[in-house]
Amino acid sequence: MDHGEDGVRRRDFINIAAVSAAGVGGASILIPLISQMAPSEDVLAESSTEVDVSAIEPGQAIKAIFRKQPLFVKRLTDAEIEAANAVDVGSLRDAESLNDRTLEGNRDILVTMGVCTHLGCVPLGAAEGEVKGEYGGYFCPCHGSHYDTAGRIRKGPAPTNLVVPEYAFTSETVIQVG
Structure with missing residues (x-):
């Protein structure tokens, strides 16, 4: 039997065909498995939120929704900024300055x-007429945590400041959170 050095033997062809079939079969199983782990469209839609801040007056806050949780956006007055900056950061339970919690160029x-x-309740103070606590920021009615105008914990059982999510200004009047 002459197999010739250039020719492909039948056994080589069968091996190549079997490996190719296994690769296609493996891919046909893995692709749907991996793609089903990707976030669905409704989750992707909630992964970021845009908020127009142009209508927020100094001293006013608005509530929005980000990832199915409340989001507070507040425009601080000059007096609130001065009061927040006057606090000795070293005296705070969770030491952050107002500058740590706001973006350059938009400190208000x-x-x-x-x-x-503390336990995930929604604090009061974002809406007009709500109790703002002893420090003029937010007050959690569940267990009595008081936050100052910079959202920093000042009194009560909450261990840390209100969380500042990742956000950026996409224009002078619109922020994108997430």
Whole structure:
């Protein structure tokens, strides 16, 4: 039997065909398995939120929703900024300055999650007429945590400040959270 050095033997062809079939079969199983782990369209839609801050007056806060949780966006007054900056950061339980919690060029806009860091209740103080606590920021009615105008914990059982989510200004009047 002459197999010739250039020719492909039948056994080589069968091996190549079997490996190719196994590769295609493996891919046909793995692709749906991997793609089903990707986030669904409704989850992707909630992964970021845009908020127009142009209508927020100094001293006013609005509530929005980010990832199915409340989001507070507040425009601080000059007096609130001065009061927040006058606090000795070293005296705070969770030491952060107002500058740590706001963006350069927009120090008057404070963006925080509206979720108490104690047990996840929604603090009061974002809407007009709500109790703002002893420090003029937010007050959690569940267990009595008081936050100042910069959303920093000042009194009560909450261990940390209100969370500042990742956000950026996409224009002078619109922020994108997430």
